[in-house]
Amino acid sequence: MRIIKTAVKTFKYLYGLRFEVKGLENFKVGSPCVIVSNHQSILDMMGLMEILPDGCVQIAKKELLYTGSVGLVMYLGGVIFINRKSTSNAKMVMADVAKTMLSENVMVWIYPEGTRNGNGDLLPFKKGAFHLAIQAQVPVVPVVYSSFSSFYDRKKNLFTSGKIRVEVLEPIETKGLTPEDVTELTNRCYSTMRETFFRLSGLVNEPNGSARTHLQ
Numbered sequence: 001m002r003i004i005k006t007a008v009k010t011f012k013y014l015y016g017l018r019f020e021v022k023g024l025e026n027f028k029v030g031s032p033c034v035i036v037s038n039h040q041s042i043l044d045m046m047g048l049m050e051i052l053p054d055g056c057v058q059i060a061k062k063e064l065l066y067t068g069s070v071g072l073v074m075y076l077g078g079v080i081f082i083n084r085k086s087t088s089n090a091k092m093v094m095a096d097v098a099k100t101m102l103s104e105n106v107m108v109w110i111y112p113e114g115t116r117n118g119n120g121d122l123l124p125f126k127k128g129a130f131h132l133a134i135q136a137q138v139p140v141v142p143v144v145y146s147s148f149s150s151f152y153d154r155k156k157n158l159f160t161s162g163k164i165r166v167e168v169l170e171p172i173e174t175k176g177l178t179p180e181d182v183t184e185l186t187n188r189c190y191s192t193m194r195e196t197f198f199r200l201s202g203l204v205n206e207p208n209g210s211a212r213t214h215l216q
């Protein structure tokens, strides 16, 4: 993964992107943790590699394993593949991950939206990341990337150079929590990340839940 990280980090120069990072010290939880971040596009791979801590593996949809050499590289990089379409299978894999992350002292990076989303807001969170954190009794560390919409036109797949703000938020402890607390933990994480997303993206969070830029 270190090799991948070095390679992918150079892509930002190619795309004229700059990352403004805050809160890296929040990764220093001194134990394994579950990192959760918003997911907008494949460009997130650069954002991921920009701050990926050592000893951190990612959870990916299993379809990515069958994408030729990229799938092989991801497999060799230690990526864990889940079948999103089978909750029972995904649960089993994640239960294994909870054990492995403790025995091998690794962090796990999950995109709780479960899919790329460029709509300028956050999709509702899936609960797997939060079940994992509670099963392993490790902190959840939220990471938020600002909206790419200011420089990336998904329709034309075109983007000008831009700055992406990244914030690593305070860890959320799960010690003592049980599966009954998953929904509350998910919602708490969601609202903190959504608020940060609007702030970093210069969006106003309208009372009715929609978002618009300050400029409108």
Ligand SMILES: CCCCC/C=C/C/C=C\CCCCCCCC(=O)SCCNC(=O)CCNC(=O)[C@H](O)C(C)(C)COP(=O)(O)OP(=O)(O)OC[C@H]1O[C@@H](n2cnc3c(N)ncnc32)[C@H](O)[C@@H]1OP(=O)(O)O
Pocket (backbone or CB within 6 Å): 004, 007, 008, 039, 045, 058, 059, 060, 061, 064, 070, 073, 074, 077, 079, 082, 083, 084, 086, 087, 090, 091, 094, 095, 110, 111, 112, 113, 114, 115, 125, 126, 127, 128, 129, 131, 132, 182
């Ligand atoms: C130089 C060239 C280099 C080239 C290559 C290199 C570059 C890249 C290399 C490396 C980096 C790769 C990074 C790749 C990133 C790819 C990212 C993705 O693929 S994102 C998509 C996949 N990820 C996810 O889907 C994660 C989010 N999803 C979940 O966590 C889901 O919860 C789930 C585990 C998949 C289950 O799915 P489901 O839709 O059923 O989820 P729900 O949350 O609605 O849960 C339903 C139900 O089940 C309960 N539940 C969920 N999980 C668990 C669990 N683990 N244990 C127990 N119960 C669980 C949940 O509570 C719900 O029940 P209820 O409603 O009663 O609460």
Ligand SMILES: CCCCCCCC/C=C\CCCCCCCC(=O)OC[C@@H](O)COP(=O)(O)O
Pocket (backbone or CB within 6 Å): 008, 011, 039, 041, 042, 043, 045, 046, 061, 064, 070, 114, 115, 116, 117
């Ligand atoms: C190819 C050039 C485009 C920009 C380059 C940026 C750097 C890319 C680095 C390596 C390229 C290969 C990365 C393979 C991993 C792809 C991760 C990804 O974004 O998969 C989608 C998945 O999460 C969710 O799938 P869906 O949104 O549900 O379907």
